[in-house]
Amino acid sequence: MLTIAISKGRIYREALPLLDTAGIRPGDDPETSRKLVFDTNLDDVRMLVLRAQDVPTFVEHGAADLGLAGKDVLLEHGGEGLYEPLDLGIARCRMVVAVRRGRETLPRRPRVATKYVESTRRFFAAAGVQAEIIKLYGSMELAPVVGLADCIVDLVDTGSTLAANGLVEVEEVCPISTRLIANKASMKMKHARMKTFIDSLSNAVAEDPAP
Numbered sequence: 001m002l003t004i005a006i007s008k009g010r011i012y013r014e015a016l017p018l019l020d021t022a023g024i025r026p027g028d029d030p031e032t033s034r035k036l037v038f039d040t041n042l043d044d045v046r047m048l049v050l051r052a053q054d055v056p057t058f059v060e061h062g063a064a065d066l067g068l069a070g071k072d073v074l075l076e077h078g079g080e081g082l083y084e085p086l087d088l089g090i091a092r093c094r095m096v097v098a099v100r101r102g103r104e105t106l107p108r109r110p111r112v113a114t115k116y117v118e119s120t121r122r123f124f125a126a127a128g129v130q131a132e133i134i135k136l137y138g139s140m141e142l143a144p145v146v147g148l149a150d151c152i153v154d155l156v157d158t159g160s161t162l163a164a165n166g167l168v169e170v171e172e173v174c175p176i177s178t179r180l181i182a183n184k185a186s187m188k189m190k191h192a193r194m195k196t197f198i199d200s201l202s203n204a205v206a207e208d209p210a211p
């Protein structure tokens with residue numbers, strides 16, 4: 001049995017056509033069903049529907065053999081106990097530093113509001129900047145507007161969320177896309193089945209007309 005961990009929303013929607021090309025079709029629609037475990041058209045493949053941040057944890061501990069997770073989530077998780085065999089190239093965006101328009105010059109010790117504490121810590125440390133990191137769970141864009149922080153580190157796709165809040169991007173932290181992750185023990189114990197799955201998904205990605 002192969003167990004694949006996936007999150008609802010953007011990643012699921014964009015992964016569905018790739019999984020379909022790879023020959024895997026979920027038995028139910030996780031977007032509408034309340035079930036958390038799904039059979040698929042293949043007898044030996046099932047899917048777990050999790051919060052995006054929980055996908056690496058399930059895979060690391062072997063509760064799932066494989067998972068689909070955003071690079072943003074993996075950077076925060078740390079990636080111990082995981083292989084990252086494939087970039088699916090879906091749910092693409094960028095992690096950026098953004099400030100209030102007109103406040104582009106940061107103070108020497110900026111206060112940075114973010115959900116991405118690890119990535120932010122590494123980014124400012126590498127730049128030699130001593131930042132005070134303020135952990136938030138959402139609505140980061142509000143922090144500079146109300147004076148909670150000098151800047152934010154957040155994900156940006158179209159840029160319309162930043163613009164709507166009077167913020168501008170000043171630096172890119174890193175590009176983000178969805179990765180296939182694999183449990184290290186499963187890679188040994190179920191090697192042939194895992195390899196077949198990874199190869200078929202890899203072929204589906206190569207055939208994908210999207211950039």
Ligand code: PRT
Pocket residue numbers: 008009010011051052053069070071072073091092093154155156157158159160161162176177178
């Ligand atoms: O939202 P929820 O709490 O349910 O869970 P989630 O945020 O973990 O899931 P979801 O589906 O929102 O995101 C899953 C993954 O999609 C993330 O982990 C990223 O890898 C990837 N992704 C790609 C994005 C975006 N693009 C994105 N634009 N995740 C979030 N956003 C948000 C961003 O945080 C900001 O609030 O969209 C807003 C910016 O979008 P633009 O288009 O206005 O720039």
Ligand code: MG
Pocket residue numbers: none
């Ligand atoms: Mg979201």
